[in-house]
Structure formats: C-alpha cells, structure tokens
Amino acid sequence: MGRVALQINSIIRFGFNRNSITSFLWDPWLFGKSVMTVFPSSNLDSLIPLHAMVSDYLRDDGWLLPAVVSDTIAISLQHFKFNQETNGTLFWQDSNKACFSSFIKYYHREEAKVDWYNLVWHKHFAVKYSFYTWLAINNGLKTAEELLKRTIRVPQSCSLCFVHSETTGHLLYECDYAFSVLQNLIPMVIKTAVEAKLANWKHTENLRISWAG
Template sequence: MPPHTAASKLWKLFCKTAATIKPAVSFSVHHNCNLSFLWDPWCNMGMVADLIEANRNSHLWVKDFISHSRWVLPVSLPGPVKDTISKTVIVGEGPVLFWSSCPNPSNKFFSAFYHSNLKSVPWFKFIWHKGFALRYASYTWMAVKGKLKMADILISRGIVVAPSCSFCLGNIESHSHVYFECDFSFLLLTALFPDMVNFYLRPNLTQVFDHFGTVRKYTKTDKNLCYFTVAVLVYYLWRERNNRRVSGVWRNPDELKRVILQAIYAKIRNWNHYDMLKEIFGQILG
C-alpha cells in the first residue's frame, strides 16, 4: 500500500524499503494466508489494487477468498481480474513469504541485498572488528582513506604549513610516509611487532593489516588484537604529530611506546582468552 502523504518519515521509509526488496521476495498462498487481498503483491508479483479501482475489499485478507483450497471470488470482480487471480496456485500450509526461494533466510541475506549497490570494502574487518574501540577505529579509518590532514594535503589545498615530517624532519609529510615509511613510526611498529623487520620494503598501513590477516597460525582473536594494536599506534602517532606541530611537545619512541602499551592493556584486559593472548603477544601484553 502506498504511504499516505501525511504518514511519518519512518513509515515512508518502510514503504520505500518494501519496494526495493520486491524483486527478491516471493509469496505463497494457502487457506490460512494473512496477506492483504488488495495491497500485498501476491498476485503474479503484483497487487490486486493495481487491477481494480474499487477498494471495498481493502480490509480483507487473501484467506477470506479461499475455501477448501479453491478460490471463492466476489461477483463484483471483473472477469479478467478473476482469471488472473485464479491462476495463482493455492498450496498447503507453509511460510507465506520467501526470500529468493529461501524459506528461512538470516539477516545477512537481507543486509547483502539491501547494500548490494554499495562499493565493497573488504578491509573493513581490519578496523571494525569485534574488539574495536571507536576512538582508535575512527582515526584509522581516516588514515586508510587518506583523510587525515597531513601536510601534503593541506598544501594541495593552498594552506601554508611546514611540509616536513614532524618525526624525521627529512621527508615530506604524507599518509604513506607517516604510516610507516618514516624511521620513527617504523621503529614503533617493529617494537610492537618484531617480525615486521623482515619486510623487504617498509609497508604502508594497508599492507600491515593485510600481513596480519594472512598469518595462518593466528586465530580470529589473535588477528583482532593485531588490528587493534595497529589502530592504537595510528591514533597515538597522529596525536604525537599534532603535539609536535601545535604545542611543541615531543616524546621519544620509548615514552610513546609506553603510552601505547598502556592504552592497549586498558582495552585488551577485558577480552576473553586474555591469558592466551598474553602468551602469544608477550611484547605487547607482557
């Protein structure tokens, strides 16, 4: 049924969503069917209301026109409309609504269809995992998207700032440099994850996440810890960068590492399997 002009925004959104998912649903008609006779699209994937102008049956259900598994249609209906309705097969008991021929779909079916027009973001799991913290995740998301206001971006917009990296002072500040081409940031990364020194070239932020996602010996919880640790590192590197530029306050790598480890512990200590994580990631939780 189309929403009334005076209907609430929420109800109009419901109606819009119903129209959007219409191609993915199908209906089954039986003697106990509680679909609206006029307004639900059960008749050849269309509404009976589209076939007739009268609305005298608007309050009735489909089951009101079925008796002993046969159609019992009012005389007032035009012949072509009766023929169309009569072609709808009346089945036995069962679900009335099917989602893409699946009688028991889960929420992921609905979500996948409703968002199917959106661009896939496979790296979302690196940031919005089960153990994420909003403060760290938000900045990490912006860092991956290249949305932090690094010097190269500000200069490209005509804003006069010092172009040099606030950590090494020897290169132009950019997302790829700060995460993790810079000696300062790479030193912190390898202090948290010693295995990262084995990279032939210094990785960028996405490559660091990809690396942890492909370590076969790690469980899902292990990987989430790695993702979370990287997010905390991203956040505190950004804060340290701002402190150096704005306040002139500097911390050496050891001091910044202690702050990062404290932030990680404050969150991870409440996770399940903390003791097992501590055994594997002693350099972070030890």
C-alpha cells in the first residue's frame, strides 16, 4: 500500500479545516511528503502524539505548534500554504468529486488496453466470473499444462474427459464432456449458439496471443 500511495502523491491534495482528519506526522500533506519524511532526524514521533491531527495545531490565522517543535520546523510550516476547505480532507487532482474509477484509470494509465477488455469487464459483470474469465484469457487457470510450466508434475490428461491434454483451450471449447455438462446445466441453450460463443472466445484467445507476441 505504501508503494501505491507514493505513486499518487503528486496528484492528490489535502484540504484543511477544523474537522480535518489528516495525520500530522504520517500523511503526505507537506509538499507531497509526510512531516516525518521531510524532517527525518527531528524525532518528532517522540515529541508529538502519534495520533495527532493537522487540525490540532491549525488556527484561522496560522499554526499553533507545541513548544517542543524546533524553530526550523516551525518556520517551514509557517511558509507552507495550505488549502482552506470547508468540506473534505483529501481531493483527487482538481476534482472535489473523485471516485474509485479515477484512481483505477490513473493506476493503470501506462498499460495497453487489450482487444478483449469488454468481454471481461462489461457493464453487468460479476467480479467472480470476470476474474476467472480474465485468468483463462491470460492462461492463469491451474490446468495441467500451466502446472507443468511451474515444474508441478501432475497427470497431463484432461480431468474431465481423460482423453486429451488438459489445457485452457481444451477445457473451454474442445472438451466434449465439459460441453455436455454445459448443455445439461443450460438446456435452453442450443448447441449452435454455444458453439458460436466458444468460436468468438477462440477468436479472442487468438487476439490475445498475437497481442502478447
């Protein structure tokens, strides 16, 4: 979590008011760093309560710091221009209405958007199923083939049909036994419709392989 927090220091800002819950010692409110990082040799953690908030020492006309704080630190803080906010403590860039999706987009900003994105993370996705779909596309399912790559030796035949080698592709769109189970679980789905879906999946798999290569 610390590594992630360091990545977003430059694009977050803190608002200060009497109700702010920003930690005086540990939150990166001072020029993108924490007080403990800016003044590492000051031993502030032994002079100021560990749970102290910025609001404990902030007044309308400036700072009211404990006498134990050195003049060097006091002067530095007096020159620090803080954002007076009536509501809220932590803000995302210039927005007062940040949401988790903003963080996700920023965190993954340097990653390429793959062709099969909408197949997995669509509007009505369920995390459980999307996660396994994502694993399957990235060859992350613990099939015999993948386990062997990790030097884990298990029988290589399919655990369902015991005929062909167990690979992600076989389990999803080649195994006759897996398909018969699917037909029995969803009897209203006719074979041609399911095969069309699986063909589309196979096409997506080919796109993934070409993209990865």
